Structure formats: C-alpha cells, structure tokens
Amino acid sequence: DSGVTQTPKHLITATGQRVTLRCSPRSGDLSVYWYQQSLDQGLQFLIQYYNGEERAKGNILERFSAQQFPDLHSELNLSSLELGDSALYFCASSQQRVPPVTGANVLTFGAGSRLTVL
Amino acid sequence: GQQLNQSPQSMFIQEGEDVSMNCTSSSIFNTWLWYKQDPGEGPVLLIALYKAGELTSNGRLTAQFGITRKDSFLNISASIPSDVGIYFCAGQSFLDMRFGAGTRLTVKP
Numbered sequence: 001d002s003g004v005t006q007t008p009k010h011l012i013t014a015t016g017q018r019v020t021l022r023c024s025p026r027s028g029d030l031s032v033y034w035y036q037q038s039l040d041q042g043l044q045f046l047i048q049y050y051n052g053e054e055r056a057k058g059n060i061l062e063r064f065s066a067q068q069f070p071d072l073h074s075e076l077n078l079s080s081l082e083l084g085d086s087a088l089y090f091c092a093s094s095q096q097r098v099p100p101v102t103g104a105n106v107l108t109f110g111a112g113s114r115l116t117v118l
Numbered sequence: 119g120q121q122l123n124q125s126p127q128s129m130f131i132q133e134g135e136d137v138s139m140n141c142t143s144s145s146i147f148n149t150w151l152w153y154k155q156d157p158g159e160g161p162v163l164l165i166a167l168y169k170a171g172e173l174t175s176n177g178r179l180t181a182q183f184g185i186t187r188k189d190s191f192l193n194i195s196a197s198i199p200s201d202v203g204i205y206f207c208a209g210q211s212f213l214d215m216r217f218g219a220g221t222r223l224t225v226k227p
Contacts, residue, residue: 002160042219043161043206056214090160105210106151109160 003027004110006091012116018079021113025072025093031055032074033107034066037088049074050096081117088112124207124218132226137194139221141207149210150183150190155220156203164205165192197225 003026013019025032034046045058049068060066063081068074078085092107124141131137141150149168153161165176167183167190174181180193190207202225207218 002162004160040222043217045215045217092160105149105215106163106166107208107215109153109162111158111160 002108002110004091004093004108006089006110006113008113009111010114010116012118013081014118015081015083017081017117018077019081019115021076021078021089021091021115023074023076023091023093023110025074025091026108029093029095029108030072031094031096031105032068032072033092033094034060034074034076035090035092037090037112038084039087043090046076078115081115083117086115086117088114122207122209122216122218124221126221127219128222128224130224130226131197133197133199135197137197137201137223138191139193139205139207140189140191141209141218142189143209143216144188145211146187147209147211147216148187150181151208151210152179152181152190152192153206153208153217154203155206161204161206194223197223199225199227201225 005024007022030051033048035043046060047066048056052068063079066076090112092109094105094107096105151166152164155161165181170187171185172183178195182191204220204222206220
C-alpha cells in the first residue's frame with residue numbers, strides 16, 4: 001500500500017457520460033498530480049495541484065477538469081467521454097514545497113483507476 | 119520543452135540475463151528517478167539519483183546519473199520472473215518533471 005488511495009478502481013461507462021475520479025494523497029503530502037496512461041503507452045501528465053492551488057498543467061483536455069480540496073484530496077472530472085478516453089488514470093502525491101527545496105521531489109503513485117468507455 | 123528518450127522500448131530476455139536500459143534528454147536535469155510499474159499497479163520508485171556521476175545500487179539494480187546530467191542508465195543483474203513490468207525513467211529540474219515512455223521488460227523462465 002503506497003498510501004495514495006484512488007477510487008474507483010474500475011469504472012465502465014458510455015460515451016457522452018461524465019465521471020469523477022477521486023484521490024487521497026499520502027499523509028503529509030501537499031501536492032497531487034494526475035497522469036493518464038493509455039494502453040501500452042507512457043505516463044501523460046495532466047495537471048498538478050499544491051495545497052489547493054493549480055501549479056502546473058500538462059496535456060489536459062478542456063473536457064477534463066480537476067480540483068484539490070481543503071482536506072487535500074483531489075478529484076478529476078472527465079466529461080463528454082469519448083472512446084479514446086479509456087485509460088488508466090493515476091494520481092500521485094509528493095511533499096513538493098513552494099519555493100522548491102533541493103533534492104528529489106519523489107512522487108508516490110496510487111494503484112490507478114481504470115476507465116473503460118463503451 | 120524537455121523530452122526524454124527512453125530505450126529500448128521493450129525487451130524479451132531469459133531468466134538470469136542482465137538487462138540495461140537508458141534515458142537521454144536534450145536538456146539538463148538535477149535529479150533522475152527510476153520507477154517500476156507492475157501489471158495493473160501504479161509505478162513504484164526504485165532508485166533516486168541526485169548528483170552527476172552518481173552510481174547507486176538497490177539489490178540487483180544499479181543506476182547511474184550521467185556526467186553530462188542529460189542521461190541516466192539502469193541495469194538489472196541476474197533477472198528473475200518478478201522483474202517483469204514497465205520501467206520508467208524520470209528527470210527533474212525545479213518545478214518540472216518528465217517521464218520517459220517506458221521500457222517493457224518480459225522475462226522468460
């Protein structure tokens with residue numbers, strides 16, 4: 001158990017629908033990251049939050065949105081789903097401080113949420 | 119932006135063989151990390167490298183931070199079936215982190 005909790009583990013839905021993926025970071029971690037991993041692909045960075053505020057944005061579609069709540073859990077909302085959105089969605093957390101401290105900003109990943117769009 | 123090139127894309131080896139994979143970048147990173155993803159799971163950190171030239175081991179795994187700070191290598195010695203998975207490199211500079219596309223390792227008993 002990495003300490004990062006993602007729910008649901010599996011989700012099957014239809015095109016055009018909307019889903020919400022939830023992530024609870026590891027205790028003490030202030031940063032949350034969302035990644036998308038399509039079949040046999042690498043990790044595509046979507047978005048990062050630090051202590052409730054958006055810190056960095058990657059290749060996140062306009063149909064997708066995220067937020068981090070005061071208790072530091074985060075939600076990734078995926079709307080108007082398309083077949084190509086089927087993927088594993090990973091949440092990761094870290095202690096990254098602002099401004100950054102020296103040394104590695106180690107990400108701890110959750111087990112992922114597998115989304116299947118039919 | 120900074121891109122990471124990870125190779126090889128996949129490897130099929132016999133149990134007991136040694137494995138080498140690497141990551142190169144067009145830009146400098148301050149830190150290199152290596153993660154392993156088991157099937158159906160999230161990536162797990164294997165090794166973190168903090169200084170150029172650093173060589174670090176974790177059991178049968180050895181990783182090096184390239185002297186130019188633009189590359190890193192991971193070696194696995196005497197592979198076993200549970201080494202199967204996808205290995206990702208990650209390069210970090212302040213506020214920026216990039217992952218390689220991964221090396222998919224298959225180990226035949």
